[in-house]
Amino acid sequence: xxxxxxxxxxxxxxxxxxxxxxxxxxxxxxxxxxxxxxxxxxxxxxxxxxxxxxxxxxxxxxxxxxxxxxxxxxxxxxxxxxxxxxxxxxxxxxxxxxxxxxxxxxxxxxxxxxxxxxxxxxxxxxxxxxxxxxxxxxxxxxxxxxxxxxxxxxxxxxxxxxxxxxxxxxxxxxxxxxxxxxxxxxxxxxxxxxxxxxxxxxxxxxxxxxxxxxxxxxxxxxxxxxxxxxxxxxxxxxxxxxxxxxxxxxxxxxxxxxxxxxxxxxxxxxxxxxxxxxxxxxxxxxxxxxxxxxxxxxxxxxxxxxxxxxxxxxxxxxxxxxxxxxxxxxxxxxxxxxxxxxxxxxxxxxxxxxxxxxxxxxxxxxxxxxxxxxxxxxxxxxxxxxxxxxxxxxxxxxxxxxxxxxxxxxxxxxxxxxxxxxxxxxxxxxxxxxxxxxxxxxxxxxxxxxxxxxxxxxxxxxxxxxxxxxxxxxxxxxxxxxxxxxxxxxxxxxxxxxxxxxxxxxxxxxxxxxxxxxxxxxxxxxx
Amino acid sequence: xxxxxxxxxxxxxxxxxxxxxxxxxxxxxxxxxxxxxxxxxxxxxxxxxxxxxxxxxxxxxxxxxxxxxxxxxxxxxxxxxxxxxxxxxxxxxxxxxxxxxxxxxxxxxxxxxxx
Numbered sequence: 001x002x003x004x005x006x007x008x009x010x011x012x013x014x015x016x017x018x019x020x021x022x023x024x025x026x027x028x029x030x031x032x033x034x035x036x037x038x039x040x041x042x043x044x045x046x047x048x049x050x051x052x053x054x055x056x057x058x059x060x061x062x063x064x065x066x067x068x069x070x071x072x073x074x075x076x077x078x079x080x081x082x083x084x085x086x087x088x089x090x091x092x093x094x095x096x097x098x099x100x101x102x103x104x105x106x107x108x109x110x111x112x113x114x115x116x117x118x119x120x121x122x123x124x125x126x127x128x129x130x131x132x133x134x135x136x137x138x139x140x141x142x143x144x145x146x147x148x149x150x151x152x153x154x155x156x157x158x159x160x161x162x163x164x165x166x167x168x169x170x171x172x173x174x175x176x177x178x179x180x181x182x183x184x185x186x187x188x189x190x191x192x193x194x195x196x197x198x199x200x201x202x203x204x205x206x207x208x209x210x211x212x213x214x215x216x217x218x219x220x221x222x223x224x225x226x227x228x229x230x231x232x233x234x235x236x237x238x239x240x241x242x243x244x245x246x247x248x249x250x251x252x253x254x255x256x257x258x259x260x261x262x263x264x265x266x267x268x269x270x271x272x273x274x275x276x277x278x279x280x281x282x283x284x285x286x287x288x289x290x291x292x293x294x295x296x297x298x299x300x301x302x303x304x305x306x307x308x309x310x311x312x313x314x315x316x317x318x319x320x321x322x323x324x325x326x327x328x329x330x331x332x333x334x335x336x337x338x339x340x341x342x343x344x345x346x347x348x349x350x351x352x353x354x355x356x357x358x359x360x361x362x363x364x365x366x367x368x369x370x371x372x373x374x375x376x377x378x379x380x381x382x383x384x385x386x387x388x389x390x391x392x393x394x395x396x397x398x399x400x401x402x403x404x405x406x407x408x409x410x411x412x413x414x415x416x417x418x419x420x421x422x423x424x425x426x427x428x429x430x431x432x433x434x435x436x437x438x439x440x441x442x443x444x445x446x447x448x449x450x451x452x453x454x455x456x457x458x459x460x461x462x463x464x465x466x467x468x469x470x471x472x473x474x475x476x477x478x479x480x481x482x483x484x485x486x487x488x489x490x491x492x493x494x495x496x497x498x499x500x501x502x503x504x505x506x507x508x509x510x511x512x513x514x515x516x517x518x519x520x521x522x523x524x525x526x527x
Numbered sequence: 528x529x530x531x532x533x534x535x536x537x538x539x540x541x542x543x544x545x546x547x548x549x550x551x552x553x554x555x556x557x558x559x560x561x562x563x564x565x566x567x568x569x570x571x572x573x574x575x576x577x578x579x580x581x582x583x584x585x586x587x588x589x590x591x592x593x594x595x596x597x598x599x600x601x602x603x604x605x606x607x608x609x610x611x612x613x614x615x616x617x618x619x620x621x622x623x624x625x626x627x628x629x630x631x632x633x634x635x636x637x638x639x640x641x642x
Contacts, residue, residue: 180621183621183625184621184628187625187628191632222636222639222640223636225639226632226635226636226639227632229635230628230631230632230635233631234631240627241624241627241628241631243617243619243623244621244624284642287638287642291639305606305609305610305613306614306617308599308602308603309610309614311595311596353538354537354538354539389594389595390596392595393594417542417547418544418547418548422542423542423544426535426537426542427535430538430540431538431539434539452599452602455598456595456598459593459595459598460598464591464592464593465588465591465592466588467588467592468589496544496545497533498533498542499532499534499535499536502535
């Protein structure tokens, strides 16, 4: 297999590899458990490298399409199909590549982190198999160009995620959380499927590019839009459908929680893909943009105000995840609201595009710092066995490096320079201020409350005298340090060199998202 | 080249973390200079380095550590009207979560059909 062949087949391989890992992991453990662990970590490294390689090629040379079942994977329209694509097609453009980068990095960090954190548990075969299945599901969700295929990967990632949430059982509390996650996701998935059926009934295709080309925004299309976008917003953790998030995030193992954040962002990706690529300017941009903005503002404010009174560290962080999702919705919502005014000097030119760049940039930043924060919380829980902030304290004496990683994550989420959180937030603040000053003021207020909340967590966990009950506590094991360190390095790099990220990854992603005709042209290629 | 890589054009101005770090470095140096004028003749491990607790002896380390619920109690007390309405909405019952989903969907549908 030469390099060109690898590039051509990379969209399929990037999903196939974690799937292979998922199903082969229990077989390896029959020989030796260490061999299984090595197999999983090595396989995840390969997946990460492949994902980054594919993303590099997409960002450098343009979108990659992959047609399943065709003799030539790039032949999107069979010669005897009457001019329409009939197979399942993966369409990896810059926005998909952006998401693949996030999944690859966070997936690797959490896989390496998971090994010591779950060492004392039984059922590791299932754990690793489900983790790989979750990663495969999320990768497939962001690469696919087919609506029904999107639903399938949505379900795969939801069910694998629900099983992982319930993994620790925790006297049934974790199982309850997993059940909630499964039920919510399944009901949301059902509405998604109804929407797919409505669109298929009207346009006779499941391919996103084909439907986008024929979209007329009829009354049925409005129903379909609501049935698709509201469940996806729910899966992303948007208020007022956010209540499952603290239950699921707090009960899942911390490595899984860090990846569930990415899974939620993949749902956010799907939401943006539907709004911008499938519907684009056919929908009433201002109305639907404001719906997204309102969901964003509610998520920001209610997320952070609910976080402040929390007493368990992971529930607090889960509410902050909801709050930060609000920033992404706000930025992209402003972009959608101004999308119909794309003339030179129009609203999209003045502030909409920058708001979208800020919102999309915030996705990758959030994945890094939120993942890091959950991993640090997991390290503390792993060493102390305590998750209640009331009972923690003085860990700064013995868990110094974990404390440093926590500080990096906390300052980043609060939008304090020079970390990456500030870089995306300043883009959002300035552009949203041009759109509506009140929204920007709310966004800044939420950042202040976020900082206040993490000062509380920092003090409760790390400050104060060394407590006698934690006298024997040591810092986190090396693999956990590696996982946290990887994300911390990405945060610092993203903060010190924001232009590298925005120019090379974020701006192409935003361009790909807003340029519907370019997406359609990747399928309807003229020879 | 390195400087250009750090500058982020926000569309309305420029953000440069290196400039911020330089300012922070100046502030830290100033802080150290001011600190150097301080008293140096304390002895580590003596009563001079123990926390001052209004003259009381430090009895129980667990007792003196300020717990999470003591922080921001004033803020939470001031906003108890807001929290008394918000927190009960988070019932923990999964069917309530679904009701919120259906309610949001209904609201979005009404707005979407009217728009």
